[in-house]
Amino acid sequence: MPNAPDPPCRITLTEDGPLLVEGPVEVTAPDGSVHTSDRFVVAICTCRRSGAFPWCDTSHRSRART
Numbered sequence: 001m002p003n004a005p006d007p008p009c010r011i012t013l014t015e016d017g018p019l020l021v022e023g024p025v026e027v028t029a030p031d032g033s034v035h036t037s038d039r040f041v042v043a044i045c046t047c048r049r050s051g052a053f054p055w056c057d058t059s060h061r062s063r064a065r066t
Contacts, residue, residue, distance in 0.1 A: 018043035018056035027054045 012020040024038040035054055043056035050057045 017060055018045055020044075029054055
């Protein structure tokens, strides 16, 4: 259908974990670098402990709960 709006991007907030974003995605990091993924869902790190930042590598699991 012409002029149909794009469907909204779905983002899921997880408790004590990453943001789950339906892809493909393009993420601009604080240093200005751009990271892309064509996966159907990507996990975006929110704790900044990931060795693969901005992608989540489950490093948040080792964080002590308060």
